[in-house]
Amino acid sequence: MIKDLSALADGPVSVSGWVDTVxxxxxxxxxxxxxxxxxAQLVNPAVREPSVDLQTGADDAASADRFxxxxxxxxxxxxxxxxxxxxLKKDERVKLGGLEIKLETLDLVTEALPETPIAADSGLDKRMDWRFLDLRHPKQNLIFRIQTTFLHAxxxxxxxxxxxxxxxxxxxxSxxxxxxxxxxxxxxxGKAYLAQSPQFYKQMAQPAGFGKVFxxxxxxxxxxxxxSRHATEFTSIDSELSWIDDHEDVMRLHEELIVAGFTAVKEKHGAEIVELFDVEVTVPSTPFPRIPLAEAKRIVAERGYEVPRADADLDPEGERRIxxxxxxxxxxxxxFLTDYASSIRPFYHMRHANDPSLTNSYDLLFNGxxxxxxxxxxxxxxxxxxQAKEKGLDPEELGFYLDFFRYGVPPHGGFGMGLARVLMLMLHQASIREVTYLFRGPTRLEP
Amino acid sequence: MIKDLSALADGPVSVSGWVDTVxxxxxxxxxxxxxxxxxAQLVNPAVREPSVDLQTGADDAASADRFxxxxxxxxxxxxxxxxxxxxLKKDERVKLGGLEIKLETLDLVTEALPETPIAADSGLDKRMDWRFLDLRHPKQNLIFRIQTTFLHAxxxxxxxxxxxxxxxxxxxxSxxxxxxxxxxxxxxxGKAYLAQSPQFYKQMAQPAGFGKVFxxxxxxxxxxxxxSRHATEFTSIDSELSWIDDHEDVMRLHEELIVAGFTAVKEKHGAEIVELFDVEVTVPSTPFPRIPLAEAKRIVAERGYEVPRADADLDPEGERRIxxxxxxxxxxxxxFLTDYASSIRPFYHMRHANDPSLTNSYDLLFNGxxxxxxxxxxxxxxxxxxQAKEKGLDPEELGFYLDFFRYGVPPHGGFGMGLARVLMLMLHQASIREVTYLFRGPTRLEP
Structure with missing residues (x-):
């Protein structure tokens, strides 16, 4: 691999890759x-004509190769x-890594069509049409190495x-x-439906006695x-755990995971992220700030922004302001914005024991x-x-899910987190499309 | 957690779980x-009647609690x-872990319905109807802890x-x-289709310059x-890598992964697997045996079994015999059975340079x-x-996939492996249903 060249002594090497520029x-x-x-830079002293042996008139084999x-x-x-x-020769004057390779042989493995369909300044949609070429750029490649490190952490x-x-x-x-x-x-x-989340089935692990799952x-x-934040298919990061007292226990798990992920990314890719994205990754301190949603709305209002929504929620501008x-x-x-109103949360969120208009729930905001x-x-x-009936759901249809709770179940909670949103915000990108291997939207199923 | 009790000193403890037996x-x-x-065993000296203070006639509070x-x-x-x-009291006479807990308080968190719908001897289909109860058994729980360890390795x-x-x-x-x-x-x-494998898109990572992916x-x-081996939805383990010479490089990666997974499982769960499944997990030695398919058929025939198939493939009995x-x-x-005939392999398998009737491919068999x-x-x-045309496919329909190869691509290869099959065979189970969290088949979409 090219990154290994700098550790080698000067001398013969073999290396493979694609032609970036000529x-x-x-x-x-x-x-x-x-x-x-x-x-890495390859250099070849050009031989524009094969030289001929002046005495015999025969082609000079070495020269023919160079030609x-x-x-x-x-x-x-x-x-x-x-x-x-x-x-291989180390040479400080070579800007690209301080080394170059003087060519001896060149094997063309697969030739590209001469016209590349996208350029550095192509629009996002055009780049997505040719995603496999777009991904060759060092920035795009880094995004997926970051993703690998983050998920593994x-x-x-x-x-x-x-x-x-x-x-x-x-x-x-259903x-x-x-x-x-x-x-x-x-x-x-018959019909089946695609899971909108693993919600029901990660909860099933609780009466199944699995304790803690991901x-x-x-x-x-x-x-x-x-x-820029929605896709028809996305990677969901989910965890659920038993024997919690309330959502505080879930938040504690959540922030520890974020810290683990950000620490690993910063350690492994921090310098490269600065270089290619001009972003300094910050490992957040714990505990993260926690603000009840009602208080967040009050703070935002005090700072001059009235959320233009009829329900109890914040809007995107309100999220940015908080x-x-x-x-x-x-x-x-x-x-963490906590204690959302029951009216804007799903039926399966637990409500406050002393105030059923509020839930034991939270949203996690990152950079707004x-x-x-x-x-x-x-x-x-x-x-x-x-609670299901109150939300207009038919308990009959939820039958298999409700059964999970009839044979004993521990108190539990968890969260779902969108991978692409985390990466988009971590790298200050404008759209989840930039950080998704192959984006899927209402009008995009290819490549 | 109950496993932590044995490390504690005798004295007051608190523990949560579900009632296995009374x-x-x-x-x-x-x-x-x-x-x-x-x-763990909990013990309670029964108090069948609350005792009454003989002098005052009042209830004895402590006795009332015990009652x-x-x-x-x-x-x-x-x-x-x-x-x-x-x-908590350590007591060697207690068969279950050599300890018991003398009860002081009992908090009923969620009561189960009195009739459990499945028993230890229920059939597989019935158990799948109540999978969340079935999964409470230590064997089922162990399967998913093994899966966790295997995948992480x-x-x-x-x-x-x-x-x-x-x-x-x-x-x-498409x-x-x-x-x-x-x-x-x-x-x-319009219409979309569910991916039958990540084949095209993991190959896309190769012209994208990702090198090695999973x-x-x-x-x-x-x-x-x-x-017992098929499902409509299954977990596929996939890897693909660039710059291989031939399928031998893929097999080398594959066997190293299997060794990593089996080593981790044996180290972490080996003793428990012997106890609950009566199976000794063996970490395979490398290299795994490699037999060209034609030779495998010859060996099987020499040992008295003629494969009753018109094509070049083995049948399940042939696989067991080899x-x-x-x-x-x-x-x-x-x-590894290698070099399958081109006639029974997909169009995207590379064929032998000197014999296009054979492919640079393999199947991996585990316990037959x-x-x-x-x-x-x-x-x-x-x-x-x-090759696509020869297989009766329309290159037009494969357009986006074929484009991956028009702008430069390194030689590459990879494999796909079914997680459930590995676990089934590792634990000597009769069906992938036993090792799948929630099996999906033509007539099963619930729970």
Missing amino acids: RDQKKVQFIVLRDESGA AITEAISTLAHGSFITVTGQ LRTYWVDNDFIEIQTPKLMA ASESRAELFEVEYFE EIGPAFRADPSFT AAYVAETFEHEFV TEISTGAQREHRVEVLVE | RDQKKVQFIVLRDESGA AITEAISTLAHGSFITVTGQ LRTYWVDNDFIEIQTPKLMA ASESRAELFEVEYFE EIGPAFRADPSFT AAYVAETFEHEFV TEISTGAQREHRVEVLVE
């Missing part, structure tokens, strides 16, 4: 070769994958703390959240909106945008049935 | 309390979740070796494998069969059952187009 000068040719680990390589480089399409051998935290990993089914017989955003599947003689997997929402307040007051990028919702769940089946 | 004797009551970590607890235990339904406090191997984790979309515009087993989704004004996620097959041969000859539970298919992929687009 500078084809008369006397010397330069190639910038790239792989997933970095880029062939020179010709090959002159016609080399950007993006082609090649394997080369040559002499979360899973390592969970495994070290005796959580069980579950894979919940994505094919369901809706798991609202029926409004449900994808329908032709399922043999899952990172896809979730599906038939959401027709085209905002985040600004938190940044000023606590120097913190995260804030919601990345997660968590809550204590209602585990008393008779209360759950009442 | 023995309600006249003078003393026993409860076996269980949580995800184990089981209340005794009554509560007498009516305690199996499966109810409780929290108790009491005095694979991911740790990948991360330590610079693989990038990808999440490929499960919503697609089939990724055969059109025969495809689920169709209503997608706004994914563990769901895959969907509209397969109407009801065998596995028996491998066990005898190499004392190995795994075998196929758990995985791997191959070098054809990366030369003109060859790929020809």
